[in-house]
Amino acid sequence: MDRAAALSCRAIVAEYAAGVDSAVRDRGGFRGSALAGAAPLRTGRFWSAVQELSGYSALVVVSAGGEIVGQSVISDGTARVLLDAAVRSARDGRFRILGPIRDADSTLVVGFVAPVLEPATAASGGVPRATGAVLALLDPADFLYPAVGHQPAATETGDCYLVARERSDLVLLSPRRFPAAAPLTIRRPWRQASLLERLAVEGVRTFDTYTDTGEVAVVGTPRRIAGAGWGLVCRIDRWEALGAYNRRARDDILAILTVFLALALVWTWYRRRGERAHEAERRRAAEALHAAEHKFRTLVEQSLAGIYIIREGRFRYVNPTFARIFGYTVEEILALPSVLDLVVDEDRAMVRDMLRRREDGTVKSTRYNFRARRKDGTPLEIEVHGTRTDIDGIPGIIGTLLDVTERGLLEHQLRQSQKMEAVGQLAGGMAHDFNNLLTSILATVEVLASEVPPDSPLHADLRSIQHAGQRGAELTRKLLAFSRRQRLEFLAVNLCDLVRDFASVMRRVVREDIEFRMELSEARLPVRADAGAVEQILMNLVTNARDAIRGSGRVVIRASRVALDRSSCDALGWGEPGEYAALMVTDTGIGMDEATRARVFEPFYTTKPVGSGTGLGMATVYGLVKQHRGYVEVRSAVGRGTTVTVYLPLTEAGPAETHVSTPVPVLGGQETVLLVEDEDSLRLIGKRVLEKHGYAVVTASDGERALEVFRTRDGAIDLVITDVIMPRLGGPDLYRELRREGRRVRVLFTSGYADRDIAGVGPLDPDLPLLTKPWTITELLKRVRELLDAPVPE
Numbered sequence: 001m002d003r004a005a006a007l008s009c010r011a012i013v014a015e016y017a018a019g020v021d022s023a024v025r026d027r028g029g030f031r032g033s034a035l036a037g038a039a040p041l042r043t044g045r046f047w048s049a050v051q052e053l054s055g056y057s058a059l060v061v062v063s064a065g066g067e068i069v070g071q072s073v074i075s076d077g078t079a080r081v082l083l084d085a086a087v088r089s090a091r092d093g094r095f096r097i098l099g100p101i102r103d104a105d106s107t108l109v110v111g112f113v114a115p116v117l118e119p120a121t122a123a124s125g126g127v128p129r130a131t132g133a134v135l136a137l138l139d140p141a142d143f144l145y146p147a148v149g150h151q152p153a154a155t156e157t158g159d160c161y162l163v164a165r166e167r168s169d170l171v172l173l174s175p176r177r178f179p180a181a182a183p184l185t186i187r188r189p190w191r192q193a194s195l196l197e198r199l200a201v202e203g204v205r206t207f208d209t210y211t212d213t214g215e216v217a218v219v220g221t222p223r224r225i226a227g228a229g230w231g232l233v234c235r236i237d238r239w240e241a242l243g244a245y246n247r248r249a250r251d252d253i254l255a256i257l258t259v260f261l262a263l264a265l266v267w268t269w270y271r272r273r274g275e276r277a278h279e280a281e282r283r284r285a286a287e288a289l290h291a292a293e294h295k296f297r298t299l300v301e302q303s304l305a306g307i308y309i310i311r312e313g314r315f316r317y318v319n320p321t322f323a324r325i326f327g328y329t330v331e332e333i334l335a336l337p338s339v340l341d342l343v344v345d346e347d348r349a350m351v352r353d354m355l356r357r358r359e360d361g362t363v364k365s366t367r368y369n370f371r372a373r374r375k376d377g378t379p380l381e382i383e384v385h386g387t388r389t390d391i392d393g394i395p396g397i398i399g400t401l402l403d404v405t406e407r408g409l410l411e412h413q414l415r416q417s418q419k420m421e422a423v424g425q426l427a428g429g430m431a432h433d434f435n436n437l438l439t440s441i442l443a444t445v446e447v448l449a450s451e452v453p454p455d456s457p458l459h460a461d462l463r464s465i466q467h468a469g470q471r472g473a474e475l476t477r478k479l480l481a482f483s484r485r486q487r488l489e490f491l492a493v494n495l496c497d498l499v500r501d502f503a504s505v506m507r508r509v510v511r512e513d514i515e516f517r518m519e520l521s522e523a524r525l526p527v528r529a530d531a532g533a534v535e536q537i538l539m540n541l542v543t544n545a546r547d548a549i550r551g552s553g554r555v556v557i558r559a560s561r562v563a564l565d566r567s568s569c570d571a572l573g574w575g576e577p578g579e580y581a582a583l584m585v586t587d588t589g590i591g592m593d594e595a596t597r598a599r600v601f602e603p604f605y606t607t608k609p610v611g612s613g614t615g616l617g618m619a620t621v622y623g624l625v626k627q628h629r630g631y632v633e634v635r636s637a638v639g640r641g642t643t644v645t646v647y648l649p650l651t652e653a654g655p656a657e658t659h660v661s662t663p664v665p666v667l668g669g670q671e672t673v674l675l676v677e678d679e680d681s682l683r684l685i686g687k688r689v690l691e692k693h694g695y696a697v698v699t700a701s702d703g704e705r706a707l708e709v710f711r712t713r714d715g716a717i718d719l720v721i722t723d724v725i726m727p728r729l730g731g732p733d734l735y736r737e738l739r740r741e742g743r744r745v746r747v748l749f750t751s752g753y754a755d756r757d758i759a760g761v762g763p764l765d766p767d768l769p770l771l772t773k774p775w776t777i778t779e780l781l782k783r784v785r786e787l788l789d790a791p792v793p794e
Contacts, residue, residue, distance in 0.1 A: 058109075060135040061116075064090045069132065082111055086135040089113040093130035097225060101137070109137045157218075157237035163197045164230045165190060170197060173230075188213075196220045200231030209238055303400075310355070310386075311396035313338055325382075325403045327375035344371045344379075358388045359395045369404065381405040435752030435773035440681040442469040443689060446777045469774070490628075492651055495525040495534070495581045496559050502535050506542045506557075514546060515554040525559060525581040527648045533624045534583075540617040541585040541644050548589025548642060558584040561650070575631050580647040587643075592636040600634055621646075667785050668693030671718035675699045676706040676734065677750075678726040686721070689777050690784070703729025707737060710745075717745065719788055724751040735768075744794070746787045750775070 061069040066087045082098060089096050098111030116132040162173035170193045193201075196210045200222030207221045212235070219242070220235030239246075300307055306322030308315055315333050323330045326342055336342070343351050347370040357363045365387035372380040386399030449462045499520060510516045538557070545555045562582045569575040592600070601622045621644075625632045628648055636642035673695045677683035680701075687697045698717070700706035703726055710717055720738075722731035729737075735747050752773045771783050 058135075058137040060086060061132060062086045062090050062135070063132045064130060066090070082113075082135055082137075085111070086113050086133045089115045090130055090133035093117060093128070097230075109139060112136050112138070157240045158235070160232060160234045162225075162230050163193075163200050163233055165201050170201075196222055196233055196235060197231070200224060200233045201229075203231070210235075305400040305402050307398075307400050309391065309396060309398050310339055311391050311394055313340075313355070315339055316391070316396070322401070325374075325380070325401070326372065327378070332375075342372050344373060347371050354384075354386075355397065358386060358397050361388060361395075364388050365399075379405070381408045433752065436679045436682050438469050438774035440679070440685050442466060442774050443682075443685045443777055443780075445469065447685070447689065447692075489530050490528045491531070492526055492528055493531060493534075495527050495529070495583065495648065496520045498529070498531055498534055499538065499557060499559055499583070502538055505535070506538060509539065509542050510546050510555055513552045514549055515552075517554065517556045519556060519558045521560045523561065525561060526651050527581050527628075528651045529628055529648060533627070537621050537624050537646060538583075538585070540621050541646075544617055544644075545585055545587035545589065545642070548587050548591075550590060553588040555588075556584075556586045558582075558586070560584075562647070564647075572633070575647070579650045580630075581650055583646040583648065585644050586641065588641045591638045591640050591642055592634075593638050597634055597636050601632075668695065668781070669785065669788055670694050670696070671788050672696040672698065672713075672716060673784065674706060674709060674717045674720045674722075676701075676703065676720065676722035676726070676731065678702055678723060686780070689780065693781055695784070702726045703731065703734035703737075706734055710738065710743070719746045719748065719784060721748045721750065721784070724749050744792050746790070746792060748783055748787055 060082065062083070063069055066083075068083075082101070085096050085098050088094070093115040095115065096111075096113040098113065101109050101111060113133055113135050115130040116134060117128040118131050119128060164171045164173075166187075168190050169187045170190050171187050192213060194210065194213045196212070196218070199206065201224075203224035204222060205224075207219075209217060209219055212218050217238040218235045219238050220233060223232040223234070224230075225232060300319050303319060303321055306325050307317075307319040308322055309317040315336060318330055318333045320330060323333050326333070339355070340348050340351060350368075351370050354366055354368055358366060365385070367383070367385050369381060369383050372382050374380060381404050383402045383404045384399060385401070386397050389396050389398050445462050445466045448458075449466070452458045452462065499518065503518060507516055542555060542557075549555070560582050562580050564572075564575050564577055564580060566577050569577055600618050602619065622632060625646055625648075630646060630648040632647070633645045634642065635645075673690055675683060675686050675690070675697055677686060677699070678701050683699050683701070687699055690697045698709055698713070700709050703722070706720070706722065707729070710720075720734075722734055724731045731747075731749050731751075738745055748769050748771060750771045750773060769783060769787060771779065
C-alpha cells in the first residue's frame, strides 16, 4: 500500500472512531470501549479500510451475544468455520490462533481472535469483562515466516519449522527448508510424519533422540503453539549435537579403555588358562561319559540275553537279542499292542498277573518261566527276570529274558541220562552178585559132571543146569553191556566185513516170510570196535525189527560213510562234528508213536507181550554204542516202520591182526594158594577145585583176614586169588598193603565186573591179571598155572 492510500485508510478509521460508539451501542456491543462516542458509519466500508490498512486478509467483529457487528469481505465457508471461535473469545476473553484454514480461493490463511474488553469496575469484581471479539485472517507468508525465520539456527544441521495436520496430510512451514515463493505447497501424508512431528502436533513436550523421516538420528524438542493447531519442531542432527561431548568422551574413554585393556589382557590370560583347564576337564568328563555310554550300549545291544522295558502294558525298548529270540524286528516288537501277544494262550493269565504284581508294587522283582511262540510259530520256553522301576514318573518294568528251550531239552536228556545211569548202576551191581552165584553154580555143576559116570542119567540133568547157568551168564552180559561195565576189546575192524561175516546168523533170526537185504558200502569203513559187541548190537536190532513186522515185510541193513558238521549236530541235538560209519537197520513194521519212541532206551521197558522180551535189548544197544563213543538215533512213525541208525567214529588205523591161540593143557600143582572171597559158596567151590588138582589152599573172607593169614604164614604163599570188591578191605587195597610191606607175591584178581574201571575202587593196573566171573574150572586152573609158572613180579 502507498502512502496516499495509507493516509486515506487512517482518515476513514478516524471518521469511524468518531461515531462508532453509537453504532455499537445500538447493536448492544462495545460499550465502554475505546470507540465510544464515535459517529455512525457504514460498516462495510470501514472494515474494508481497516483490512487494507493492516494487511489482513479479512476482518470480523462479533458481540458477546454472537452477532456480527462488522466484517470485511469474507467467504461464507470461512466465516462459518471461524464464527464459533470468535464467539468463544467474545465470551471468555481468551486470545486464539486458528488455522491453517483454506480460504475460498484455496489459499491457506491463519486466524487470530482477540477479545474486546471493558475496563475493570467494582461491579465486575476488578476483572475486565469481554464484550466482543475481533477476528483477523492473515497470510502466513507475511507474518509467520518472518517470525520463524528469526529463530536461532547457528549450526550446520539445526532447524526450526512449523507443522500442522490437515485431515490426512502433514503441513510443514519452514522458510529455511522451503522457498518462500511456495512455502505452503510442502506437505506429506500424515502416515509418513516422524515421531517428533507427531509429538509437536499432539502437544507433547519432551527432549530426546529421534529418528527423522530420512532415517537420520536427531536430537529434538517438540512444542505446541498455544491456542493454535500448529506445532514447532526444533531439531539438530545427533552427531552434531553430541560432537563436542563425543570428542571429550572419546579421549576419556580411550584412556579408560587403555587401562581396562591392560586389565582385560591379564584377566583374559588367567581366564583362558582356567578355561583351558576347565575345557580339559570337561573333555575328559565328556570322553568318560561317552565311553560309559558306549560300554552301556554295547553291553545292552550285544547282550546274549533279551533286555526289555515295559510301560503301560507295551514294550518301550527291546534290544536286538530280544527281537532275534522271537523272530521279529525291533520295530515289530515295539509296534505290538500288548506284551501278551508273544505269550501262548495258556500262560497269558499267569504272565498278566506277574506284570500286575510288579507294576503295583506287590513284588519288586520276579523270576518265572512262560511259554511263547516265535513269529514263525516255533514254540519257545522263556525264562524271565524282571524288576519294577519308574519311567518318567510312570510305573514300569525292566528286565531280561532267556530262551531256555534248548536248556529244557538238555535238562530232560540229563534227567533221562541220570535215570539210565542209576538203573545201569543197579544193573551192574545185580550182574556182579549174579555172576558170583553163576560162578558157584557152573563150577559146582562142572565138578559134579566130572565125578558122575558118563553113562549116568544125571548127566542130562547137569547139562540142563549148566545150560540154564550159561543163559544166566548171557543175561548178566546184557546187564553189564547196558550198564557199560562189560569189558570190551577194541580193535580196528572194517565194519562192512564184520556185518557180512555176521549175516548168516542174522538170516537165521529173520522169519522166512520177511525179506532180508543188506546194502553195504563198497568202500572200507574202518572203526575201532569190539566185534562181539557189534554183533550183539546187530542181533538186538534185527530181533526187534523182526518182532515189529506183522506178517510179511522187509528188513534192510545199510552201512555207509556220513559226515556230521556243526549245523547237523545242532539240528540233531547231539553228536560232535566228524566222519562216522552209519550202521542202519530199517524195517517195515508197525512203527512207534512219539511217546513210545521217547522211552525206547529205558531199561525193562517193552511193548512186547509178557514173556516175549526182557526190555533190555535197546538199553543194551545204547550202552554198547556209548562204550564205542558213538551215537544212536531212532526214527519211527506209526504204520511206517522204524529206522535205527548207529554212528561209530571212523578211524585211520588198519585192521588188527588175528592171533590163533594154542590150547594150553590144564595142569594141577602143589603150590600154596590163598583164596580170598567174601561169597561163602564161591569160596568153598574154589577151594574144592584147587585142592582136587593138588594145590594147598588157604581161605579168607576179606582182605584184613587175608593179611593176617599172610603174616602168619610168613610169606609161604605162592599165589593170592582175591575178589576185587569185598567188605572191610578189597582186593586192590590188599595188594597195595602187601607191596607196602615189601612182600613179593603173585596175585590173580576176580570180579563180577568185566571192566577194570570198577566204581568205588578205581581202575586196576592193566598189567595185573583179572579173571572175570562167571569163570569155568578150566579157565581158573589155566590162569593159576600160568601165574605160578611165571616169575614172581618185582
